[in-house]
Amino acid sequence: MSLAEPAALPVATSAAPRLHVLKRFMGRFKASLPAYLLLLPSLVFLALFTYGAMGRVLVDALYQRATPKAPVRFVGFENISAVLADPAFAGAVVNNLIYAVGTAVPSIALALLFALALSRTHAVNSALRAALFLPVLIPMVAASALFLFIFLPNVGLLDYYIGRLLPVLPNWLGDPDIALYAIMVITIWKNAGYYMLFFLAGLQAVPEDVMEAAHLDGAGPYMRLRHIILPELKPTFLFVTVIAILNAVTQVDHVFVMTQGGPSNATNLVLFYIYQQSVEHYDIGKASAATLLTLAALMGLTALSFRTMANREGGP
Amino acid sequence: MLFSRRLMLGLAVAGTMAGAFAFPALAGEGPTEIDLFFPVPVDGKLARDMGTLIKEFNETHPDVKATAVYTGSYDDTLIKTRAAIKAGKPPAAVIMSANFLLDMQLENELTNLDSLIKADGTTKEQFLGQFFPALQGNAVINRSVYGVPFHNSTPLLYINADKAKEAGLDPSKPPQTWAELTDWAKKLTRREGDKVTQWGIAIPCAYDYCGWMMETLTMSNGGRYYNEEFGGEVYYDTPSMLGALTWWNDLIAKHKVHPPGATPGPAVSTSFISGNAAMIMLSTGSLTYVRDNAKFAYKVAFIPRNVRNAVPIGGASLIMPAGLEADKQKAAWTLIKWMTSPEKSGWWSRATGYFAPNMAAYKTPEMVEFLNKNPDAKTAVEQLDVAKPWFATYKTVPVRKNLEDEVMLVLNGKKQPKEALAAAQKAADETLKPYNAETSLKLP
Numbered sequence: 001m002s003l004a005e006p007a008a009l010p011v012a013t014s015a016a017p018r019l020h021v022l023k024r025f026m027g028r029f030k031a032s033l034p035a036y037l038l039l040l041p042s043l044v045f046l047a048l049f050t051y052g053a054m055g056r057v058l059v060d061a062l063y064q065r066a067t068p069k070a071p072v073r074f075v076g077f078e079n080i081s082a083v084l085a086d087p088a089f090a091g092a093v094v095n096n097l098i099y100a101v102g103t104a105v106p107s108i109a110l111a112l113l114f115a116l117a118l119s120r121t122h123a124v125n126s127a128l129r130a131a132l133f134l135p136v137l138i139p140m141v142a143a144s145a146l147f148l149f150i151f152l153p154n155v156g157l158l159d160y161y162i163g164r165l166l167p168v169l170p171n172w173l174g175d176p177d178i179a180l181y182a183i184m185v186i187t188i189w190k191n192a193g194y195y196m197l198f199f200l201a202g203l204q205a206v207p208e209d210v211m212e213a214a215h216l217d218g219a220g221p222y223m224r225l226r227h228i229i230l231p232e233l234k235p236t237f238l239f240v241t242v243i244a245i246l247n248a249v250t251q252v253d254h255v256f257v258m259t260q261g262g263p264s265n266a267t268n269l270v271l272f273y274i275y276q277q278s279v280e281h282y283d284i285g286k287a288s289a290a291t292l293l294t295l296a297a298l299m300g301l302t303a304l305s306f307r308t309m310a311n312r313e314g315g316p
Numbered sequence: 317m318l319f320s321r322r323l324m325l326g327l328a329v330a331g332t333m334a335g336a337f338a339f340p341a342l343a344g345e346g347p348t349e350i351d352l353f354f355p356v357p358v359d360g361k362l363a364r365d366m367g368t369l370i371k372e373f374n375e376t377h378p379d380v381k382a383t384a385v386y387t388g389s390y391d392d393t394l395i396k397t398r399a400a401i402k403a404g405k406p407p408a409a410v411i412m413s414a415n416f417l418l419d420m421q422l423e424n425e426l427t428n429l430d431s432l433i434k435a436d437g438t439t440k441e442q443f444l445g446q447f448f449p450a451l452q453g454n455a456v457i458n459r460s461v462y463g464v465p466f467h468n469s470t471p472l473l474y475i476n477a478d479k480a481k482e483a484g485l486d487p488s489k490p491p492q493t494w495a496e497l498t499d500w501a502k503k504l505t506r507r508e509g510d511k512v513t514q515w516g517i518a519i520p521c522a523y524d525y526c527g528w529m530m531e532t533l534t535m536s537n538g539g540r541y542y543n544e545e546f547g548g549e550v551y552y553d554t555p556s557m558l559g560a561l562t563w564w565n566d567l568i569a570k571h572k573v574h575p576p577g578a579t580p581g582p583a584v585s586t587s588f589i590s591g592n593a594a595m596i597m598l599s600t601g602s603l604t605y606v607r608d609n610a611k612f613a614y615k616v617a618f619i620p621r622n623v624r625n626a627v628p629i630g631g632a633s634l635i636m637p638a639g640l641e642a643d644k645q646k647a648a649w650t651l652i653k654w655m656t657s658p659e660k661s662g663w664w665s666r667a668t669g670y671f672a673p674n675m676a677a678y679k680t681p682e683m684v685e686f687l688n689k690n691p692d693a694k695t696a697v698e699q700l701d702v703a704k705p706w707f708a709t710y711k712t713v714p715v716r717k718n719l720e721d722e723v724m725l726v727l728n729g730k731k732q733p734k735e736a737l738a739a740a741q742k743a744a745d746e747t748l749k750p751y752n753a754e755t756s757l758k759l760p
Binding site for chain 2: 066070148152153154155167168169171173174175176177260261262263264265276279280281282
């Protein structure tokens with residue numbers, strides 16, 4: 001509200017403000033009607049396939065059957081507390097945290113390294129960039145099938161080559177201590193090239209004149225990296241980190257293909273836990289409750305990161 | 317990517333709607349249209365074979381138009397069938413993993429086939445009498461027929477005959493008991509210092525396979541694994557299962573003739589083909605794969621016993637979901653009977669490697685000729701005499717996983733068999749609790 005408006009208010013009659021507001025609303029609506037009409041098609045699909053599904057999850061999370069033949073009844077927050085009390089869910093959350101940190105940090109570090117090494121464009125670098133980007137183009141399911149053979153105990157590619165060096169060959173996907181890390185290797189291999197693209201784009205935005213000035217002032221490569229390049233890349237870091245964490249929760253194709261959450265739940269991630277509850281246990285209530293919890297965590301995370309980003313845009 | 321997936325979904329829905337508008341004109345005059353959901357649990361050629369089979373059916377049955385819909389693995393097929401039932405559009409027939417029938421019946425998702433059998437003028441006994449007796453346990457629930465056996469398997473012992481001869485063993489006299497098998501495995505293991513270059517035996521353990529192998533070992537150790545008559549009990553913490561798991565663990569930890577950890581089925585078969593494992597336990601379903609890929613002489617044999625010869629069956633049955641319209645039910649029943657007839661049953665068996673559940677299939681001239689050419693296909697059929705039903709309980713998959721997670725810990729040397737089985741029993745009892753609350757523990 002501007003400061004001029006309160007002065008105008010006393011002049012109006014008692015019935016007018018309401019009419020005024022309504023008229024203004026109608027006016028505004030009329031003005032933006034074409035925009036709404038243009039948005040309508042995607043709104044319909046969003047409502048059908050995203051908001052509708054979310055609403056259904058919300059409702060399903062509140063109902064449960066006590067026994068197989070009993071009718072579904074309203075249980076309120078019981079499903080959510082059952083999920084929170086389930087050691088398998090806690091295990092999946094812990095696994096997912098290890099997985100998120102263990103894939104985000106190395107893949108971002110590698111991506112930055114690649115981007116710094118290949119920032120200048122010439123034929124060799126273009127070829128190398130293409131090679132590093134290649135894993136991104138392979139669908140996760142196909143990549144998992146490939147790695148299934150690489151990790152094959154005794155006869156797989158990995159054991160074939162490093163088998164001569166190790167006294168005892170590890171069962172990469174069959175040992176609960178190793179399986180999660182084996183899965184993480186695939187994610188890092190697949191995502192580093194993708195994040196490299198963002199860093200390459202970010203590096204283009206580093207002002208040339210500042211770099212030249214630093215060069216003239218005698219700043220070495222490390223000083224330039226530490227004090228110019230990295231601060232300039234801060235928004236890119238933030239963005240890539242959010243993407244990496246979202247990926248860690250939403251991309252579990254390789255778990256489906258390679259381990260099914262096993263051995264002994266060692267590679268069970270949150271999304272796979274939800275799948276197990278709904279499909280294997282046929283427990284829609286618990287699956288919906290776990291979905292809600294995950295959704296809440298992801299939305300909180302996204303909101304936080306957007307706020308941080310907005311602060312940066314506005315602030316110094 | 318998300319957007320494009322959403323778009324595709326939208327297009328699919330639009331297509332279905334357009335189809336729904338277009339079709340009513342045809343209904344009533346044309347043939348009855350039915351869907352058959354089918355999984356491909358082994359290698360890819362099955363989908364093409366199914367296409368051939370359904371095409372032949374449609375050509376010989378002008379009043380029915382069946383469409384074969386590929387639905388992924390056994391587990392995926394269960395998911396998709398349940399989704400279709402929930403959406404109010406169940407497929408008319410499904411090839412369903414034989415041990416999911418009880419769970420589906422408990423959830424009221426199956427059509428009772430008794431009245432259809434009666435309408436044909438046959439009795440239940442006559443109808444079931446066509447199939448191997450071992451298969452009936454997974455098709456009959458509370459004395460009513462809910463499934464018709466379509467393709468089935470049993471576990472087998474595969475032996476690399478060349479390696480056996482090298483080790484001075486006679487492959488024509490395969491090991492009959494666990495003691496003999498342990499002895500063979502020791503002789504077939506090759507070491508360079510501490511490193512093993514050839515394993516004596518490998519038994520698969522991944523979700524699904526692990527439970528089936530535990531049932532195999534437990535049964536040949538005299539045990540039952542689960543209560544065949546009632547879906548609320550499993551026998552995990554028992555001497556028969558303890559013996560089975562301890563022996564499996566001994567092969568790894570004590571005798572060091574079995575690769576450590578949990579190894580999935582494909583890794584085990586690859587290991588056998590590459591000569592890295594001299595003996596393996598695998599399903600009959602892998603026989604065609606081994607026959608096509610092994611570059612050495614191999615031999616298949618019964619699973620050795622400790623107490624008795626006994627193995628579980630595997631494979632799938634044809635079922636009809638609940639809530640079908642009468643004309644679709646009739647058309648599906650025609651299809652099911654046609655697919656399980658001796659001729660078709662035998663044809664499917666030769667194409668896939670599963671054995672034909674219909675006993676008369678083995679009397680057809682094509683089958684007699686095939687068995688003369690491939691005598692190894694006979695072993696699975698002979699083993700049927702000692703076969704028993706596949707474990708099926710309320711919530712079969714989670715109850716099985718309760719055991720598998722603990723078995724995997726044992727095979728990785730993280731737990732002792734005794735405490736692992738006690739933990740598995742406790743977890744399974746907890747999973748079965750709601751069903752027991754409604755049945756065995758619901759007292760007047």
